[in-house]
Amino acid sequence: MVRGVYIHIPFCHQICNYCDFNKVYFHKQPVDEYIEAVGKEMAMVVSKEPEQFANIETIYLGGGTPTALSPKQLERLLELIADCLPTNVLEFTAEANPDELSIDKLKALKNGGVTRLSLGVQSFDEALLQKLGRTHTINHIYQGIEWAKNVGFENINIDLMYGLPGQTLKQWEDTLETALRLNLPHYSAYSLIVEPKTVFYIQYAKGKLQLPGEELEAKMYEMLMDEMEEKGIHQYEISNFAKEGYESIHNKIYWDNDEYAGFGAGAHGYMNGIRYSNCGPIKKYLQAIETGKRPILYQHQVTISEKCEEEMFLGLRKNEGVSFKQFEMKMGFSMNEKYGDVIHRLIIEGLIMEDAGRLKLTKKGRFLGNEVFQQFLLSE
Known part of the structure; x- marks a missing residue:
């Protein structure tokens, strides 16, 4: 929705x-x-x-x-x-x-x-x-x-x-x-x-x-x-x-990795599990609309692995972090099943912490956010 x-x-x-x-x-x-x-x-x-x-x-x-x-x-x-x-x-x-x-x-x-x-x-x-x-x-x-x-x-x-x-x-x-x-x-x-x-x-x-x-x-x-x-x-x-x-x-x-619509030249959106972007040049955008077509340049069905990655590196931007419960409800499996080793290592390094059912960046982790986020990118 x-x-x-x-x-x-x-x-x-x-x-x-x-x-x-x-x-x-x-x-x-x-x-x-x-x-x-x-x-x-x-x-x-x-x-x-x-x-x-x-x-x-x-x-x-x-x-x-x-x-x-x-x-x-x-x-x-x-x-x-x-x-x-x-x-x-x-x-x-x-x-x-x-x-x-x-x-x-x-x-x-x-x-x-x-x-x-x-x-x-x-x-x-x-x-x-x-x-x-x-x-x-x-x-x-x-x-x-x-x-x-x-x-x-x-x-x-x-x-x-x-x-x-x-x-x-x-x-x-x-x-x-x-x-x-x-x-x-x-x-x-x-x-x-x-x-x-x-x-x-x-x-x-x-x-x-x-x-x-x-x-x-x-x-x-x-x-x-x-x-x-x-x-x-x-x-x-x-x-x-x-x-x-x-x-x-x-x-x-x-940051919640929820869906939104994007309208206009070059706009991005995320609907029905598909990430898309509209064509950027105004002339091409106007031509598409004139012919009654959606002006989409690119669209991609988000895979479950990509959804996991996005849930983590977007959600960890928030001070409240990522909810273990919400992750499992969205994905159908637990965060620890997918990222247990990564989470354990980053906690030891003092970059993230578990707090009240959520995984969060520490203050040290905020300075190294991009490095933390990269750890949640999956190879599959």
Whole structure:
């Protein structure tokens, strides 16, 4: 059963130097046509399996940048969503760029059912923002948050990044202190990953990207956890922190390894045991919709071994970890049957622990998460 819906808006007014998501420059793109096509794709899928979408918990507008759209375009998109999906969900999130927000856009989102905003802040250091290719300033951040609150948004997240080119521990400390003074209900913080087909990747390949070493990045992560804990913002996932009751329900669907639908060019989904991705180029996406076909580029029936792997490396991202009971209910066999030796070894190494019927990362394990996750990949 589908728990959530992701809708991809691939348009950006500026392409960030680190971003590898499916995106295009907004200028001269068939934006209105794309919005209508997303509505047609949703209607096509939902009409075939309406029972799958009757009790969805979340909707998430991601990108690209949804706030690249005009207020009227946002209104039309939200009308099409409401035509196909129940919008009285537990959580309805829209991503936003601080410098693209306006009172009219925020009102369009609020009136269309959006209940949660996620702002791509990344840093409170102007020089680092320029290195990242961001177009907003610190004043844009303050103004956007103030406007959002005035319009009625209470559930606001900001994304932060560390391990940035040339970033010092003091710069990261200053960004954290500034972010926490905002007293928001949710914070996400991610270390930079240099992905192929990005500006940073090209610079890195040429030896022109100076990144903090692993030791400094580990200090930044430890500072992040300590500062959040001190301010009463509890860590509930490797990269996410929230006040009680403001944890991201949509993202938890991914970490719970549950099913969700993805709509739009380049969107990914997981339905009926099949992981799929839509074609990315907008022209191909529009052509598929025009002919009445689903715009699927790739789909894969998840095997039981793959499901086990995903249950472990996704679930262990959460501070609550993976339930032994839930694992057995989903798989038909126990976690120890599949991973007994691995679990025993990682416990001895102090990277995971058993607690209240769950398997969890230790604090040491959070620093070495990827190494832990790899241990649960099966060879079969």
